[in-house]
Amino acid sequence: MxxxxxxxxxxxxxxxxxxxxxxxxxxxxxxxxxxxxxxxxxxxxxxxxxxxxxxxxxxLSFGAPLADPGKLFGIGLNYADHAADLDEDAPSEPASFFKPATAATGPGGPIRLPPADISDRVTAEAELGVVIGRTCRDVEAASADQVIAGYLPVIDVTAEDVLRRNPRFLTRAKSFDTFLVLGPHIAVPDRGTDLSDVEVRTVVNDEPRARNVVANMHVPPRELVAFHSRVMTLEPGDVISTGTPGAHVVRPGDRVRAEVDRFGSVDAAVVR
Structure with a gap:
């Protein structure tokens, strides 16, 4: 690797x-x-x-591997267990959204919570991120490895109380500065690497809070690349966060870690 x-x-x-x-x-x-x-x-x-x-x-001390990330996709409810946690039905196709580049930060963070009067229930979520390596459109899932540069661990963060007030507030709930921790590296495996047994774990204060394997995703990573390439041109440096096995509420003083088998882990302190 x-x-x-x-x-x-x-x-x-x-x-x-x-x-x-x-x-x-x-x-x-x-x-x-x-x-x-x-x-x-x-x-x-x-x-x-x-x-x-x-x-x-x-x-070495690492920053985010991409100084200037491109489009930052998130995928909601991509594991059935996570949908159940939120009392929602799993969507029949990818529930994708964008996060701004200003939300991205590197290893260690910190993840800065909004003032409590804006949001007092913030959750952190471990995810497997896919990094696009080549400009592409209309890619077939079977050919997605031709345009994938590699994978990285991601901590996605959500102001869950904002989102629960109205699902149309998704962009706001996901877009606070530091609400996407990337790194510490992009892992570059051989083409055709089997991802099905890769486990993703949300860990808070060294205690695993959620875990699941890629095989249990509704839409696996290569299919997510193909799906979005039919909607828009994908470019080098775009990142697709493929969904979380489960989120956990975080408070100032916590430490969050995303662990992704074979591809590494990233952690960040939580502050307000």
Missing amino acids: RYLARTADGTPMLGDDRGYVPLEAAVPDAESIRDVLPTAPDTLPDPETAPARRVPAAH
Whole structure:
């Protein structure tokens, strides 16, 4: 598995389980992670070939892997269990929505809760994110790997009391600054990697609060890419968060973690 990441000071990095090298050492013409997304995974170099010494991940501080993410999709109620939690029926097709780029933040966050008079019930949700690598339209699900650069762990955040007042308030409920934690890297597996047994876990204060596997999604990741490519052009740096197995209410002082088997984890402090 190769990884694409950015340090907290903005340096693009290429890595694997043994550590990271500066991206420019491996791809001299690349100035950003977005520049190499179209090459993943087929021609993305092995860090071993770079004329630079690997730095262990533990010695680095990471920011969000995309400095300038593109379209940020969320998918609601993509697991039957989560729909039941919200007393809602699962939709018959993807219930997608957008989040603004200003909602995105990196590992550690913090997730900043709105003032209590605006929202006093905020939930955090672990998700598997899909990163688009190539500009595309009308992709078939069977060919989606040709346009997927990789995957990353995501913490999605919702002002649930705002949403419950009226479902038309979804955009507002999802769009507060820091309400989408991305990172710490984009994991780049081989094409055709089986995702069905990948488990996604919402963890709050080191206690798992919800968990489920990709096989139990109503619409799996590759089909989500195909579905949305029939609606609009997808571009490198777009991210589709594929839905959560379950949300948990968070308060100031909590720490939230999204754990995604094989692809990593990201955590963030919660503050007001």
